[in-house]
Structures are given as structure tokens and as C-alpha cells.
Amino acid sequence: MRILVTGGAGFIGSHLVDRLMEAGxxxxxxxxxYTGTKRNIVKWLNHPYFELIRHDITEPIRVxxxxxxxxxxxxxxxHxxxxxxxxxxxNVIGTLYMLGLAKRIGARFLLASTSEVYGDPEVHPQPEEYRGNVNPIGPRSCYDEGKRVAETLAFDYxxxxxxEIRVARIFNTYGSRxxxxxGRVVSNFVVQALKGEPLTVYGKGSQTRSFCYVSDLVEGLIRLMNNEHTGPINLGNPDEYTILQLAQxxxxxxxxxxxIIFKDLPKDDPQRRRPDITKAKTLLGWQPTIPLQEGLKTTIADFRDRLTAEGDSLVSR
Incomplete structure (x- = not known):
């Protein structure tokens, strides 16, 4: 197939591009x-089946x-x-243009939504039916409410x-690249540790997150795209850790x-975050396979290599 990946040079996008290219x-x-980088997709630049388009999705495009x-x-x-x-x-104009494109050309459209649509949840773990507890005027609302509007647009189209739409609600994902x-908690801790700096924990570190390794997430996205279920479907790891446990x-x-040092908790930082992945298991036959220790090992090695290549003399070997 001929497949468009917006944000394809980013962290998750580039891993998705790898899987799609490897599948032919x-x-x-x-x-x-803006946050993507060419180094993530450089190995494909001269491949006859790969095309890189530098473009901002808040402007229309025809492909x-x-x-x-x-x-x-x-x-x-x-960011x-x-x-x-x-x-x-x-989130709004860009999604509108992409949905308009999907409508015109008859393409199937997958929206990478987020667990942030649940806000600081009052239901735990979070099932897809939960409507969320989101501050519409807080510092995170540009993203949280933006993604909620993007979901609305997708379902209205x-x-x-x-x-044909598919909506994935992505929970915390980590890994190489x-x-x-x-500013995410995994990259913060890994970079601080490699540089010999104190690990910064906000609040008491009792807030929880779930951490899904990027290869598991990409597998979930591909299964959702090629399945008959519209969604929304949670994609994330149901294993729950406190931030302090991750730091340790x-x-x-x-x-x-x-x-390990402690600082004040940021405004509207969710206290608990863990997906209910019952739908992903039953409808997609998907669940994460990479345990946190294994994923962290690979992630730390990737950060160490990059920091060393950038000439950071403080990197801990």
C-alpha cells in the first residue's frame, strides 16, 4: 500500500515508518x-519506496x-x-485538513489521540467509555482539549x-529516539542519570504512570489500522509504577x-494514569510484551550512544 505518516520523523512516527518500510x-x-529529526529516518532517504515531505499540516496538502x-x-x-x-x-486545523484529504481520496485514517483526553482521571484504570476530567483553560489544555476536538472531528467525518477512521488513545510510551x-519523565531520568545529575521527582513521586515500549505501541497502531474496529481504543501498558519507582x-x-531530589508538582499533573486495555486485547489481540526493565535497558543504551556522539564528557559509562 501507499501510506502517509504525518509526524513521521518523530519518536513514534519514525518507528512506525521503519515497520511499514520493512513490510514493503x-x-x-x-x-x-518541529520536534522530529532527519536522523530518525535518514536510512530511508534514498530508498525508492520512501518519500520525505517537509510540510506543516496547518496548511493543506494533496497526495x-x-x-x-x-x-x-x-x-x-x-514542547x-x-x-x-x-x-x-x-490538533484542530491540521486534523481537519488530514480528514479532508482522507475524504477526497478515500483513504483510511488513523488518529493518534492520547490518554490526556482523560485529564486527571477520577476513574481508575481508564476505560474508553470514561469521558475524562480535563481543565479546559489550564496549561495542558492546548494539547488535552486539542486532541479531544481532533477525536470529535474524526467521528464527525x-x-x-x-x-473510515481509527482512533488510538496512546498512553505513556518510551524507547530509543x-x-x-x-521533559518526559523517562528521558528526564535517563539523561540526568547519565550526566551524573540528581534525578528530579515532582511532588512526592507517588503519582503513577504506565510505560509502553515503542515497538509494542507501533504493533498496536498497525493492528488497529488494519482491523475493522473504529475505536477509540486504549494502547498502553497496564503495569502501573509510581514516578519514584521509575526513578529508582x-x-x-x-x-x-x-x-534523587523532590520539587513542587506542576499544575494539572495527573495523579494516576493506567489504561484499561480490555478492548485492545479482545478486538485486536494486542497487549504489550516488553517489560519495563528490558525497555529501559535499550532506551538507556540509545541515550548513552547519542550523548557520547554529541561529545558530552559527563556521560556515565
Whole structure:
């Protein structure tokens, strides 16, 4: 098939591009390189089945494809809060253009939504039926509410225009190619530990998250796209860890002497986050297979290699 991946040079997008290329598809990678990077997709640049398009999805584009994986949007708080108006435009106008494209060319459309649509949840774990507890005017709302509107648009295009849609609600994902400065908890801890800096835990570290390795997530996205279920479907790892437990795991794997320090909790930071993946198991036959310790080992090795290549003399060997 001929497949468009928006945000294809990003962390998750580039791993998805790898899988699609390895499966023999023709892949169009669209990215404006706000958080994506060419190094993630450099190995495909001269491949006859790969095409890189530098483009911002808040502007219309015309291409011919069979499927659209719509991943384009900064996903870490540091990046999506840097320019919140741009973030919500990407989620709303960008999704509108991509759905319009899917309608015109008859392509199947997968929206990479997020667990952030649940906000700071009052139901635990979070099933797809839960409608969320989201602050519409807080610092995270450009992303949280932007993705909620994107879901609305997807379902309206489906109901009104018959567009084939798939909606994935992605929970915390980690792995190789995460940005060093994205402000996410895994990359923060790994980079701090490798540089011999104290690990920064916000609040008491009692807030929980679930961590899905990127290869597991990509498998879930592909299964959802090629299944007959519209969604939304949660994709994430149901194993739940406190932030302090994660810090201690990274500490032990990199440098047991690393100090852990505590700072004030950011506004609207969710206290608990864990997916109910019953639908993914029953409808897609999908569940994560990579345990946290194994995924962290690979992630730490990737960060160590990149930091060393960038000439960071502080990297802990």
C-alpha cells in the first residue's frame, strides 16, 4: 500500500515508518521538523519506496495514498506548551485538513489521540467509555482539549462523510529516539542519570504512570489500522509504577550513587494514569510484551550512544 505518516520523523512516527518500510509498503513521511529529526529516518532517504515531505499540516496538502497515520503534533508538555496556540491549531486545523484529504481520496485514517483526553482521571484504570476530567483553560489544555476536538472531528467525518477512521488513545510510551530535552519523565531520568545529575521527582513521586515500549505501541497502531474496529481504543501498558519507582529503577541501572531530589508538582499533573486495555486485547489481540526493565535497558543504551556522539564528557559509562 501507499501510506502517509504525518509526524513521521518523530519518536513514534519514525518507528512506525521503519515497520511499514520493512513490510514493503510505499511510505510518505510528512514532518515540519518541529520536534522530529532527519536522523530518525535518514536510512530511508534514498530508498525508492520512501518519500520525505517537509510540510506543516496547518496548511493543506494533496497526495494520493491508501492509508493515513496522523501522528503530527508535539506530545511532550515542554514542547506543546512552548507555543500553545500552534499546538491547538495543529490538533484542530491540521486534523481537519488530514480528514479532508482522507475524504477526497478515500483513504483510511488513523488518529493518534492520547490518554490526556482523560485529564486527571477520577476513574481508575481508564476505560474508553470514561469521558475524562480535563481543565479546559489550564496549561495542558492546548494539547488535552486539542486532541479531544481532533477525536470529535474524526467521528464527525466518519458519521457525516463515511470516512473510515481509527482512533488510538496512546498512553505513556518510551524507547530509543526520544528527544533528550522533551521533559518526559523517562528521558528526564535517563539523561540526568547519565550526566551524573540528581534525578528530579515532582511532588512526592507517588503519582503513577504506565510505560509502553515503542515497538509494542507501533504493533498496536498497525493492528488497529488494519482491523475493522473504529475505536477509540486504549494502547498502553497496564503495569502501573509510581514516578519514584521509575526513578529508582533508572538510578539502579545507570548509577546507584545518583541522588534523587523532590520539587513542587506542576499544575494539572495527573495523579494516576493506567489504561484499561480490555478492548485492545479482545478486538485486536494486542497487549504489550516488553517489560519495563528490558525497555529501559535499550532506551538507556540509545541515550548513552547519542550523548557520547554529541561529545558530552559527563556521560556515565
Amino acid at each position: 509498503h510505499e511510505v510518505l513521511c510528512l514532518d515540519n521538523f 494520493e495514498v491508501d492509508q493515513i497515520y496522523h501522528l503530527a503534533c508535539p506530545a511532550s508538555p515542554i 506543546y506548551q512552548y507555543n500553545p496556540v500552534k499546538t491547538i491549531k495543529t 466518519h458519521l457525516q462523510n463515511g470516512v 526520544m528527544l533528550e530535552n522533551d 529503577a533508572v538510578q539502579q541501572m545507570v548509577n546507584p550513587d545518583t541522588e
